[in-house]
Amino acid sequence: MGAAGAVAADLAGWGPVPAFAVTATASLETVAAVVGGLLAGVPCVPVPPDAGPVERGHILRDSGARLLEVDFARRAPSPGPLPSADAAGAGAGDPALILYTSGTTGVPKGVVLSKGAIVADLDALAGAWEWGAQDVLVHGLPLFHVHGLVLGVLGALRTGSRLLHTGRPTPEAYAAAAAAGGSLYFGVPTVWSRIAAAPEAAAALSGARLLVSGSAALPTPVFRDLERLTGHRVVERYGMTETLITVSGRAGGEVAPGTVGTALAGVTTRVVAEPGAEIGELQVKGPTLFSGYLGRPEATAAAYTGDGWFRTGDIASVDGEGVHRIVGRASTDMIKSGGYRIGAGEVENALLDHPQVREAAVVGVPDADLGERIVAFVVAEGVSGGELTDFVAARLSVHKRPREVRFITAVPRNAMGKPQKRRLLEGEEQGRA
Structure with missing residues (x-):
């Protein structure tokens, strides 16, 4: 101190x-x-x-x-x-952090996070993950995002757990942390993918208590490889800078690939879908939400519905048990093709089930007949586009199959491992110019 x-x-x-x-x-x-x-x-x-x-x-x-x-x-x-600043206490509304968004939809905006929102979120996660002073938290994430800073530093301080920051989130560093008693590991999908590709490093994590993934969807093949190599089913969680973490899998609970669990204590969610549709925009309420965009009251107001729900801009489905599945972003991952509404994430997961596919990103491209046609960008060897189209059609509804498959060397991603699909779409626009 x-x-x-x-x-x-x-x-x-x-x-x-x-x-x-x-x-x-x-x-x-x-x-x-x-x-x-x-x-x-x-x-x-x-x-x-x-x-x-x-x-x-x-x-x-x-x-x-x-x-x-x-x-x-x-x-x-x-x-x-x-300051303890519990959710109902004095000072809970005081700003603690101002984190800037990535600026994917304009200039970066300052997201004001209060002490109360941070405390409410960390306490809810401590309950969901059974996270306490007995744990040794291990991660190597940047300290300017919610994941690495709020969860990875303030979370350790709040719960009293030890923190071992590896400097870089390499498989070797995560494996070495196991010898220091690492029990709770945080990573983004890129980190977990690299660990899954290093069997010896992955095996070292078998003694951990909980592996947590976030900031982007964990590909199903990576989930399965880690389960085979470590004996753990990785827990996924969902959130945004503006909401902190709102939905998560639970320690000791049922965990299925492609799902991000149920709403945390105090958080309420709803999916707003068109009549007859199974997926729609995920909207949330709760004590973990931000105080607003710094100096941008109009942008703050636009982020909420008229009845007070925060618009995440993410497309999701929720089953009868309250388990959430994130399909993707409304701006890039909701594809309207031939009168159907199709989530890109579902098609991507189907492609990733093919043993020759290492990465996949699915987008909708304007089409005079269909409105949008499904185009899959994949990193794969030894398989044709037609074979991949048939592979998806055999697993999902036929209308969800890619109409076109393009082979690329890598899916462009940001520092947190999230696919940057707009760069793929920019390439499409350049190709048509």
Whole structure:
């Protein structure tokens, strides 16, 4: 707490400021900065360490934050204990973090997360995952996203568990952490895919208590490979920067590939679908939601329905047991073809079941006859497009088969492993130019 106390003292010396920023490297300096901000009551703005000058400049200007340099060697008395800020307590609505979105639909927006929202989310996850002081949390994720920072750092502080950050999330580093008593592992699908491709490293995780995947859908073949190699069925969870984690599988519960579990304590979900449709937009309510987009009241209002539900923009289905399956983004993953509404994720999972397919991304491309035709971009060898089309048609409804299969060397992804389908679509537009 000494380094965090020094940060809090520095912030107090600045006088009133709306926020402060820190270059969020995977380091103790970042942890000290975030905790120091909580002690001082000043929201922290984590800046990605690889941000270019335009992105960094936008974040600092938009937030009004002053960049703080942290020296972990400096120590100062803590001004007090960390505020508990339970969901109903004083200070729960005070801002704790301002995280910037990826900017896929415009310039990055600052998402204001309150102390109460963070506490409500971490306590709900602690219950769902049976996460406590007995655990050793292992991950190597960046500390400027919800996954690595809120769950991976503040979650450990909230539950009292030890945290072992591996620096980089490599299979070798995760396997080595097992010798240090690693019991709870966080990763994104890219991390788990690489571990599944390294059998010795995967086998080292057999003694873990729980493996958790998030930030993007875990491919079914990776799920199955990890189950075979580690003996664990990976728990998936779902959330957004604006909502934190709202839905998750449970420790000791039934876990099925392609599903993200049930709503967490205090969270309510609904799927808004057209009449007769099985899938629709997932909307949520609960104490984990953000306070709003910084300085953008119109964007904040537009994110909610008239009756107060947050629009996730994700397409989902929910079964009779309340188990959620995320099909994809409404903007890129809801395909309307020949009068049918088709979720790209379902077709992708079917393609990934083929032993020759390593990656798959499915999009809808404008079509004069069908409205949109299903186009599959795949990374595969030793199989033809026609064979893959027939493979999908044999497993799903015939109208869900790809009308076209294109072979690529890799699916473009962002730093968290999420497919960047717009880049595939841009390629389609260039191809037609």
